[in-house]
Amino acid sequence: MRSKAKVGALLSVLLMGLGQIYHRQFIKGILFIALEIYLLVFWSLPFRYAMWGLTTLGETPQTQKGFQIIQGDHSIFLMIEGIIYLILFLLFVWVYYLNVRDAYKVGKLRDHGVIPNSFKKTLSSVWENGFPYILLTPSILFTAFLTILPLLFGILIAFTNYSGPNHLPPKALVDWVGFQTFIDLFNLKTWSNTFYGVFSWTVIWAILSTATTFFLGLIFAVFINHRGIKLKKFWRSIFILPWAIPQFISILVMRNLFNGEFGPLNQYLEAIGLAAIPWLSDPFWAKTTLVVVNMWFGFPFWLVLMSGVMTSIDKELFEAADVDGASASQKFWKITMPIVMFSTAPLLIMSFAGNFNNFNVIYLMTQGKPVDVNYSYAGSTDILISWIYKMTLEQSQFAMASVVSILIFVVVATLSVWNFRRTKAFKEEDMMS
Template identity: 50%
Template sequence: MRRTIISPILSAVVMGLGQFINRQYLKGFSMLLLYILGLYYSMTNLGHALWGVITLGEKAQHLEKVGRINKMVHGDHSIFLLVQGLIVIFLIILFVVAYILNIRDAYRTAVEIEQGNTPNNFGQTLKKIGTKNFPLLIITPQLIFLFFFTILPLIFSLLIAFTDYSSPKHIPPANLVDWIGFSAFKDLFTLSTWAHTFYGVFAWTVAWAVLSTLSCFFGGFLIAVLLQQKGIIFKKFFRTVYMLPFAIPGFVSLLIMRNLFNTQFGPLTQYLNFFGIQGPPWLSDPTWAKGTILLVNFWLGFPISMLMITGILTTIPRDLYEAAEVDGASGFQKFRMITFPAVMFALTPIVIGQFAGNFNNFNVIYLMTNGNPVNSDYQFAGHTDILITWLYNLSINNGKYNFASVIGIMIFIILASFSIYNFRRTRFYREEETYQ
């Protein structure tokens, strides 16, 4: 039987046997050792992991009377079982991937031998990993960390949406958590109180994301264009001043702004009162509060747009403007036909990213208003809450973890759909595909 057939078959039966047939003894021994450890770990942990993920426990913490004493008996912790089960399943998936790579390696080595080439020994293999496969070697630990600290929490959050994990009835270890399917999704859209809150918060979230993105972008655009005009003096000074909000830590600026716009004791209100003018309810009235946070976000966000657009404006050839002047184009026509298309071609993907960032702009809302003023018609949300701050209130402040997970899934679906759709329609994306 040909080596290219028997070697991968043996590696499929027992990890490392194909390497022994190919006379790669150290590699084969290493893989055989990995096979034994992986098989032992799978046999001892997979069953309990699957049981934990499927059942989420069977016995809650409770009191049992032992003689005349009530003794606390520790039960199953549903959340720990879910997390531990996911970790075990992931490690077993890694083992399966290594098993497949072992079969692939045995086949490739067998092909080299049949072609008359000498396969790499263990030392040469290590040298190859350190040279040719060095990028893969460096990125592998990062991918593992990415899973444990990014993908695993995302999967956990996704699964929580299909459970009844919420206080006070279903919080471990005193109570078990159960799978409830799509009940939380159904309640979010069918129960009047939850549906009213979701649609109201969602509408304001979209309005907030659109207005904050457009105001920062076009505000920065306007200032960048003005500073490029001839006759403007102290250009460097103005650029430096306009960049100061971006240079100061955002949370510091927001806390200062929150005090500045305080309805009763804020400096702005006191200043207006000094002249006999009644200060507006900056953060205590729903409409004024929304306008105020949009203003503050503009002050914080336009400098970065101004900086990027300034850089693009300096790359536009002056010959285009001179040719347009010869043809009798007005200033507005030059802006519409030359400046605006050049800037949008480069920055449209960034604007899409800014929209996604503003859609989840937790800091501005939380630090400025904390979602207030209170809205008595909403469930755990205020007038200025957006979806991400509502999610925070549901989970951290009120223990509605399953509903918070549902909101997180909805945010992901909305942003992913919007971003992918709009990015693929940009001229930047279409022209990039043309050149590939």
């Protein structure tokens, strides 16, 4: 005896809806067939053109005859159009799969002697059982075109020669070059020296900016939560102000405060007989200034977070420690610190990832300066994300910027996943589940 499930699935593979018609679900089958016919008739040629554009990035460059400009193919528009149609095609494949799966499931029911649902019952069942999926469908579409599309576009740019001055549409075409841009980043000294220098400072910056804000917030939280401190709410309110004020405004104020020529800090130093410090014009002092300024912006978050964790610690733990004769430092390192780390470790990892891409503080404070003659399109205090900004908006080096952004993703994602897997909070969550 033939399996109705297999026959229905095979028919739906040949043409959407045939399996449903075989199972006598005529309205559902006709809708599926109408969808496929519509796509084949009206979308076949645009899809073929989009795939041609995505694979070739155009063949006819812009030309000029006298004063008349004859437009050619725009490589970037062709790439974006190709990605859009590729995403739509994948969505169609997903619907095709649902059609085959539906035919197979209905066939399974028929094999067991169950009469398939009518179209009305099918709609009712979909509404009752698939309501969460119906609500999630718009999110899937928005994610596909607002997240996946830009992500794919940014990745594909890395495998082209899209850069100035010779490969900028519409005047010139862009070509696929494979991994050549990746090779140039590591083999050409003009690029490799910049990448290694900026990357090393980015890692140092991410570690220092994360560690300093974390431990400064911890110190203030310990002081404020000490039994002898009064007006705890007042002190928490005062210290959270740097985090509450818009960072953009605060950074501009800090930049004037540390200005080497007219900044008040240098004026105070000169007033007491000390030499002025090149806060923003010397590479070492500029990096030091960035770390200090970032501490001012970052520690209130950890202060509030750790204060909440500390106030939730069971007092019986400290009372038991007092009975055992534990000192204040022993109670801190054996009780407070492990609980704080357990609660804040995931956020600490996220903070590291955030500081790795902390564009605002770097660019608004120093704009990547002072200049380093050994770097290409980067200054002494530039991190990878600010270097990407300069390469794209100021120098039109889009392909190289895309390569660097991919490397940032690989590094941050690898470190974050590795650290998350080693975090006790997630280990205990897995054990509980």
